[in-house]
Amino acid sequence: MKAIVLDGINLPLTIKNVNKPKLKANEALVNLKAAAFNRRDYWIQRGEYAGLKFPIILGSDGAGVVVEVGSESEKDWIGKEVVINPSLDWGESEAVQSSAFHILGLPQDGTFAEYVKVPLQNLHIMPAHLTFEEAAAIPLAGLTAWRALFSRAQLKAGERVLVAGVGGGVASFVLQWAVLAGAEVYVTSSKREKIRKALEMGAKAGVLYTDKNWVEKMRPDGGFDVIVDSAIGRDFDHYIELAKPGGRIVFFGATASGNLPELNARKIFWKQLSILGSTMGSPKDFHDMLAFVNKHLAKPVIDAIFPLAHAEEALRKMDRSEQFGKLVLRVD
Structure with missing residues (x-):
């Protein structure tokens, strides 16, 4: 599959051919249609973020179609259009995240790719009034x-x-x-x-x-x-x-x-x-946010949409703080 890879601190984002992720039980493979940048991606490239590892596929936000699941019992997910909650292993408390909490896109490979694997519990049906680009713009920042x-x-x-x-x-x-x-x-x-x-x-x-x-x-x-x-x-x-x-x-x-x-x-x-x-949000927060989006038919503010291969160009736009709203990658 094609993916945007960061090989080290202050190196440019480059498009490469890499292996598709392999699934375990209770995981899904999502064929991404769109992904979005967050300031987090910028700080990782700068080397000013905890837990750095390279090479890494950046990207926390994404929307696409489920094409494979790790458990036969979850096959009903296949073919569904989904938006990804990038807040992984939040834990049981609504008050604070657990010690296992992490965010999709570091240390686990993220959404700047044709495919990404995520826990099934982090998938949500995409709001019907949104395009893939709009849905991908919401998760982390929203x-x-x-x-x-x-x-x-x-x-x-x-x-x-x-x-x-x-x-x-x-x-x-x-x-x-x-x-x-x-x-x-x-x-x-x-x-x-x-x-x-x-x-x-x-x-x-x-x-x-x-x-x-x-x-x-x-x-x-x-x-x-x-x-x-x-x-x-x-x-x-x-x-x-x-x-x-x-x-x-x-x-x-x-x-x-x-x-x-x-x-x-x-x-x-x-x-x-x-x-x-405040940091990110719990599964309940994400569920409540999507309900709010559906109730108000809300659409995110998107500053610009770039082809996947132009990821470095998009990140430099963020570097200059020129954007108002989200910077999105069209993956397909």
Whole structure:
């Protein structure tokens, strides 16, 4: 089969012929029709991710058709159009992932290939209103956004949400899910074009976080019930100011500095704020997210679709932070 392979740190993604995966019991072989990039793929190529191994087929997101199963009892899956939940071995707790938890695409070969093997329990029937490209764009980023907003921050209709750094895959889903849930959503970005697109998606207002006085521009009466961030960095202290009493600040990444800046603890306890970490999501989170997608006939924001052989070109677009929404590979 053809696959996109990363042979080492800072090497380009290259298309190669590799062996098809071999199945064990309770596994399925999916003939992929589309796959999608996540920032995770970029960090792996850079060598800034835990558990590196090479060569590796990257890719956590995918949608396609089941062509083989490892157990005769599961043959009813064959021929079904599916979307893959890349959150593997989450465990029994809804509160936190198990020690065995990992994500499809490292250490296990991922979806940038004609075929991928996944546990049957991680397959879901593809929403009928979506194309393969649209379905493939949802899993990792959509799930991360879902858990952050609803399982962790407990967002309710009518609440006010600030989405920091809109434009990336997860932030775009945070914006979309929050708007569909009936929240009043505001955004920040480093580019006016991304703010314009966010307004088209239903954001009420947006500001450039590169402006020195962006906090004053983004201070609605009463503050924010929920603030969602993926960068951390020096601006995190501003969220303490912008959160309303009883507010929740949730984050799922640390791409700016890797650590929280020094915070004013007095304001945190006096305002009774919750600072929440979040990672990916449980099987229940994924099930609930797909039900939400089906209920609202939601479609993800796709920035661009590339042929499989152009995977390196797509990753360089992500490197330049040019995209708004997801970057997708058409596998066939």
